[in-house]
Amino acid sequence: MANSETIGQRIKNLRDAAGYSQQYVADKVGVSRVAVTKWESGQTANLKLENLMQLCGLFGISVEYLIYGKQSEDINNAESTQTRLVAKKNKKIRNIEDNLPFLDEDELDATKSVVDTFKNRKATTSKTRNNK
Numbered sequence: 001m002a003n004s005e006t007i008g009q010r011i012k013n014l015r016d017a018a019g020y021s022q023q024y025v026a027d028k029v030g031v032s033r034v035a036v037t038k039w040e041s042g043q044t045a046n047l048k049l050e051n052l053m054q055l056c057g058l059f060g061i062s063v064e065y066l067i068y069g070k071q072s073e074d075i076n077n078a079e080s081t082q083t084r085l086v087a088k089k090n091k092k093i094r095n096i097e098d099n100l101p102f103l104d105e106d107e108l109d110a111t112k113s114v115v116d117t118f119k120n121r122k123a124t125t126s127k128t129r130n131n132k
Contacts, residue, residue, distance in 0.1 A: 005069050007047070012040040014059040018087050024094065029054040060086030 005013075015025055015036075022036040029036070029051050039047060056063050064070070093112070
């Protein structure tokens, strides 16, 4: 049975499931909020490949899924795990961004870098302790 859901509906459903606003998706993809609104309403004929790839990366899905609404079983199993992990990471990043609105983009990138450094240091320390 064919999937009757459109690309626009999949974009909206993925955005809603991740808890993202249209503006957040637009900012991450590098387009206007109006573009996201158009895509979600079915106006996807002019959706650029670059934007399609950005959407797939943001939502942690395959191009095959976004375009056709289906994917092979192996891809589906691997990507369902990946999608959950990406959504969780994106939610944490979004919370940081929402709580630090006074930082410009360079300052925000630097803050993320510091957080990643501490996370890596913590993971390394935990592994060292577990090996003793």
